[in-house]
Amino acid sequence: MRLLEYQAKSLFAEYGIPIPKGLTSTDIEQGRKDANALGFPFVIKAQMAVGGRGKAGAIQKCHNADEFELKYPEIMQKVVKGEKTKAILLEKMADIKKELYLSLFLNRGKRCYTIITSSEGGVEIESVKSQIIREVGLGNVDAKTAEEVGKEIGLKDKSLAQFVDILQKLSKVTVEKEAELAEINPLAILKDDSLVALDGKVIIDDNSMFRHDELRKFQEISELEEKAEKSGFSLVELDGNIAVVGNGAGLVMSTLDMLSDHGGKPACFLDVGGGATTETVYEALTLISKMKKVKGILVNLYGGIVKTTTVATAFIKAYENKVIDIPVFARMSGSEADKSKEMLKGSRTKMFDTIEEAINAAVIEVNKNG
Amino acid sequence: MVDLFELLIGKEGENDYKKKPVIVQGITGKFGSFHTQQMRAYGTNIVAGVTPGKGGQKIEEIPIYENMKDAVSATGAKISIVFVPAKFFLSAAIDALESGIKLLIAIPEHVPVKDALTVVDLAKKKDAIVIGPNTPGIIIPGVIKIGIMPASPFKPGRIAVLSRSGTLMYEVSHNLSLANFGQSICLGIGGDPINGTPLIEAFERIRNGTNVDGVVVVGEIGGDAEEMLAQHIIDTKFDKPVVAYIAGRAAPKEKRMGHAGAIIYGNYGSAESKVSMYAKANVPVAKRPAEVPMLLAGKMEKGRIK
Numbered sequence: 065m066r067l068l069e070y071q072a073k074s075l076f077a078e079y080g081i082p083i084p085k086g087l088t089s090t091d092i093e094q095g096r097k098d099a100n101a102l103g104f105p106f107v108i109k110a111q112m113a114v115g116g117r118g119k120a121g122a123i124q125k126c127h128n129a130d131e132f133e134l135k136y137p138e139i140m141q142k143v144v145k146g147e148k149t150k151a152i153l154l155e156k157m158a159d160i161k162k163e164l165y166l167s168l169f170l171n172r173g174k175r176c177y178t179i180i181t182s183s184e185g186g187v188e189i190e191s192v193k194s195q196i197i198r199e200v201g202l203g204n205v206d207a208k209t210a211e212e213v214g215k216e217i218g219l220k221d222k223s224l225a226q227f228v229d230i231l232q233k234l235s236k237v238t239v240e241k242e243a244e245l246a247e248i249n250p251l252a253i254l255k256d257d258s259l260v261a262l263d264g265k266v267i268i269d270d271n272s273m274f275r276h277d278e279l280r281k282f283q284e285i286s287e288l289e290e291k292a293e294k295s296g297f298s299l300v301e302l303d304g305n306i307a308v309v310g311n312g313a314g315l316v317m318s319t320l321d322m323l324s325d326h327g328g329k330p331a332c333f334l335d336v337g338g339g340a341t342t343e344t345v346y347e348a349l350t351l352i353s354k355m356k357k358v359k360g361i362l363v364n365l366y367g368g369i370v371k372t373t374t375v376a377t378a379f380i381k382a383y384e385n386k387v388i389d390i391p392v393f394a395r396m397s398g399s400e401a402d403k404s405k406e407m408l409k410g411s412r413t414k415m416f417d418t419i420e421e422a423i424n425a426a427v428i429e430v431n432k433n434g
Numbered sequence: 435m436v437d438l439f440e441l442l443i444g445k446e447g448e449n450d451y452k453k454k455p456v457i458v459q460g461i462t463g464k465f466g467s468f469h470t471q472q473m474r475a476y477g478t479n480i481v482a483g484v485t486p487g488k489g490g491q492k493i494e495e496i497p498i499y500e501n502m503k504d505a506v507s508a509t510g511a512k513i514s515i516v517f518v519p520a521k522f523f524l525s526a527a528i529d530a531l532e533s534g535i536k537l538l539i540a541i542p543e544h545v546p547v548k549d550a551l552t553v554v555d556l557a558k559k560k561d562a563i564v565i566g567p568n569t570p571g572i573i574i575p576g577v578i579k580i581g582i583m584p585a586s587p588f589k590p591g592r593i594a595v596l597s598r599s600g601t602l603m604y605e606v607s608h609n610l611s612l613a614n615f616g617q618s619i620c621l622g623i624g625g626d627p628i629n630g631t632p633l634i635e636a637f638e639r640i641r642n643g644t645n646v647d648g649v650v651v652v653g654e655i656g657g658d659a660e661e662m663l664a665q666h667i668i669d670t671k672f673d674k675p676v677v678a679y680i681a682g683r684a685a686p687k688e689k690r691m692g693h694a695g696a697i698i699y700g701n702y703g704s705a706e707s708k709v710s711m712y713a714k715a716n717v718p719v720a721k722r723p724a725e726v727p728m729l730l731a732g733k734m735e736k737g738r739i740k
Contacts, residue, residue: 065689096636113688115700146686170547172627172657172695175554190700242548271626271694272546276523298692310679313625313692314599314654317681322722333685335692338582338600339465366601366608368584397608398586417717417722 065268068111070153071282072264075241081248082260086155095136098154104128109150110139115188125157129381136367150284158260163250164217164227165189167265168203169233169242171336175240176204177319179231179266183217185250185251186262222415227251241279242272288351297345304329306430310337310364318417319364328427329359334389340370345378346387354389360391360430364419379413393426395419436561438624439619440579441512441537446725447723452577452725454480455511459518460524460686461498462488465541467516469582470496474517476579481509484529491575491595504525510537515580520544520682523567527553540566540630544694550628557630564630567692569601569622576721581622591616593730594640596633596658598623599654602681605723606652606676613727618645624652625693628702633659634666642671648675649736650718650726656696666712675733679720680705 068076070088077083087098088111099106110122114351117123122142126132137321142149161186171178179198180189189195196216198209210228219227230251247265250287254260268279269296285293292299298313306322308330310316316335332355352358365372375396382388392413396404416422440607444451456473458574460466461483471494474480482497482505499505502514502581514535518526520542530538531553538557542550545567557564565572571581576590583600591613597603600622607620621636631639633651640646653660662682668678683705698704704720709719718729 117608170627173632173659173662175551175628175632188700201556202548239548242546244547269547270690271520271544272548275546298690300686300689300691302686307446310601312599312601313696314597314602314652314681315605317599317654317685317696318602318605318679318723320685321681325721332683333691366587366605368586368601368604369582398584398604420722421726 065270065275065279065283066113067268068113068150069109070111070151071265072266073261075266076261076264079237081230081233082258082304083264084154084156084158084260084262088151088153090151092140095152096132099132100166102145102154103382103422105157106111108135108139109155110142110149111153111229111366112142112144112149114145115363117144122149125158126209129260145186158252158416159255160251160252161257162257163262164233164253165192165249165250166234166236167244167245167247168200168205168248169247171199174199176201179209179213180378181213181217183268185252188247200235203235203239205232207232210387211409223253223259230261231257237266237295238253241266241276241288242269243267256424266297267431284427287355291351292334294346295344296339297334297344299351300333301355303331304427305357306357307331307334307355307358307361308364309334309336309348309352309361311338311340311366311370315364316351319362322419323362323426326423326427328430331355335353336370337377338369340374342374342378345375346381349378349382350387357431358390360426361388362422362426363392363394364422365396365397365398367396367401371399371432372396372404373400373407380407380411381410391429393422393429436563438537438563438645439645441563442572442574450479453479454513454576454578456580457502457508457509457511457514457529458483459502459516460512461485461493461496461517462609463517468491469517470494473579476585477564478578478580481511491717500531502529502535506533506535513539513580515539515541516739517541520546521724523551524552527564531556531562536562537563538562538630539583540564540569540624540723541571543625545626547628550626550630553626554630558561565621566624566630568626571601572621574619575617583620587611588615588620589646591618592645592647593617594643594646594649594654595620595650596636596640596647597621597650598625598633598695599681600625602652602679602723606650606679606726609724610650610727610730611677613731615727615730618643625639625695627657627695629642634663637663637666638661641674646674647679648730650730651678651679653678653708654682654693654696655685655691655698655705656693658707661711662709664715664738667715667717675730676717677720677729677733678717679723679726681710
C-alpha cells in the first residue's frame with residue numbers, strides 16, 4: 065500500500081520528523097478555509113500516488129486568492145501518468161538552502177533493509193551518482209551508523225545532529241509500521257541549518273496489514289478490487305476490453321502478455337487463486353459483469369488442484385442466471401479438461417486447445433464488435 | 435553447506451534412500467490434510483504431523499504431535515512442509531528450525547516481509563534451507579513431491595526448473611514433458627518479495643547436480659533476482675544450457691500483479707531490465723511458455739528422455 069504524501073507526512077509527524085505546516089482538503093470550499101488558516105503564500109500539491117508531479121504542473125506555488133481560485137480547480141483535475149488527484153495539500157513554503165535525499169528501502173536481492181542517502185535531493189534517486197548505501201538488517205539504525213552516513217554526505221554540527229535524529233525516527237517508522245520503503249525526497253536544509261521533510265513516500269507491506277488496523281484509514285482500493293480481495297482472488301483493473309481470468313498470478317500475467325502481443329487490450333487481471341471453487345469463480349464473473357467496458361472474457365486455466373470442471377460449472381451457472389452475456393474464449397488444460405469441453409458445448413464459451421488459439425479468436429471477435 | 439539433492443533423495447545404500455521422512459506442519463487443516471494425501475499418493479514418506487492442541491491423535495495412521503521438537507525426536511526427519519495460515523507462519527518456522535529441520539518448505543501466501551526476514555536470518559544461523567514462502571514446493575519427478583503441485587505435468591528427466599510462479603511451473607514443465615524434456619527437479623522459489631532461497635541461491639544448489647543437464651528459469655516482473663542470476667551466470671562461466679521465461683511484460687507499473695513480489699517501481703523489476711541482462715548472459719528468453727522447449731532444444735541435444 066503506497067501512502068499519499070500527506071498520509072506519509074502524518075506518520076512522520078507522529079514520530080517527530082519535522083514537516084512543513086500544511087492542510088489537506090478534497091474540495092475548494094475546505095481549500096479556501098485551509099488557505100485562510102495557512103495564509104499566503106503557499107504551495108498547492110496534488111496528492112496522487114505517482115512521481116513527477118512537479119514537472120506535470122501538479123505542484124504549484126500560490127501567492128494570493130485570485131491565483132488560488134484558478135490553480136486549485138486546475139490541480140484537482142490533474143491526471144499524471146494515469147493517476148488522478150485524490151486530495152490537495154496546501155503547504156507553507158520553506159526557506160531552502162540545500163536539498164538532500166534519504167530513504168530506508170527493503171532490498172529484496174540482499175534480503176535486508178538499506179539506507180540510501182545523498183547530498184543531491186529533489187530529483188529521482190536513480191539519476192543521482194553520489195549515493196551512500198548502507199545495509200541495516202531488519203531496518204534498525206543506531207546513532208553511530210546514522211552519524212557515519214550523515215558525515216559521508218558532508219553534514220556537520222546542527223544539520224548532522226538533526227539528520228541523525230530524523231534517520232533514527234524514519235527507521236522507527238519503517239520497523240514499527242512494516243514499510244517496504246520510507247523515503248524523504250527532498251530532505252531540506254533550511255537557512256538556519258535545521259532540517260525538514262518536504263516530501264514523503266511510504267509503502268506499507270500489504271501482508272502485514274493484519275497487524276496494523278491503525279493504517280486501514282489510508283487504504284484505498286476500488287470497490288471491485290476490495291470485493292475481489294474478500295473473495296480470495298486478486299484483481300487489477302486495466303484499460304482494455306478483454307477480461308483475463310486464470311489460476312495463478314504467473315499464468316494470468318503470462319496470458320496478459322500474450323494477449324497484448326496479439327494486439328488485444330486487457331480489461332483486467334483476475335487470478336482466481338489456488339483454492340478456487342465454483343462459488344468464487346461465479347463471484348469473479350459477477351465482478352467482471354460490472355465492468356461495463358468488458359466485451360469478452362479470456363480464460364486460461366491449468367487444472368491441477370483446481371479442477372477445470374469446477375470452473376466450467378461456474379460459467380454454465382453464470383450464463384443461466386444471465387450474469388454474463390458476452391463471449392468467453394477459454395483454454396482449459398489438465399485435470400478433467402475433456403469433461404469441461406463436453407459440459408460447455410453449445411454455450412457461448414468457446415473452447416480451444418491452446419491459449420494462442422483462444423487469444424486469436426478473442427481479439428478477432430472483440431474487434432469485430434467494435 | 436547442506437546438499438539439497440542429498441537431503442531430498444539421500445545416498446544409495448541408505449535405509450531411507452528415496453524415502454526421506456517428511457513432517458507436515460498444520461496437517462489437520464483442510465489444505466494440509468488434502469495435500470498430505472496427495473503427497474503420499476505420489477510416494478512421499480510422510481511420517482508425522484504437527485497441530486498444537488491435537489498431539490497424540492492420528493490422521494490416516496499418521497501420528498500428530500504438539501510441536502516440532504516432539505515430532506523430530508520421534509521420527510528423525512530433517513524435512514518439513516508448512517501449511518499454517520500466514521499469521522502463524524513465523525512461530526511454526528521457528529519451531530521447525532529450532533528443532534533441527536534442515537529443509538523447510540513454506541507454502542503459506544501473505545507472510546509479512548518482517549516475518550520472512552526473521553526466518554531467513556534464523557535459517558542462516560542453523561545452516562538450514564527454507565523454500566518459499568508462497569511456494570508450490572519441490573518435486574523430484576518419480577521420487578518425491580513436497581508441495582501442492584499436481585503430479586501430471588512432471589516427468590522424470592534431466593532438466594532443472596526453477597520458478598517464481600506456481601502455475602507457470604506446472605505449465606512450463608508440462609510443455610517440457612510434452613517435448614520429452616523430463617525434469618530432475620522443479621523448485622518453486624515463491625512469489626513473495628523475500629525468498630527463503632532466492633533464485634541465485636537455488637541455482638547454486640542445483641547447478642552441479644550430476645542429474646542436471648540444463649536449467650529453465652521461470653521468472654516474473656518485480657525485484658532484481660533475474661538480473662542477479664544473469665550476472666552470476668556470466669561471473670561463474672556456467673556452461674550448461676539455460677533458458678528463461680519472464681511473465682508480466684504487459685503489466686502496468688506500481689501495480690501488484692497477484693503475487694506480493696510482482697510489482698515494478700520505476701525501472702526496478704521491469705521485464706525489459708531482466709531481458710536485457712539475460713541477453714548479456716546468452717540466456718534466451720521465451721515469449722510464451724510453449725516456446726521454452728523449442729529454445730531449450732536449440733541450446734542442447736542431450737537430456738531428452740527416450
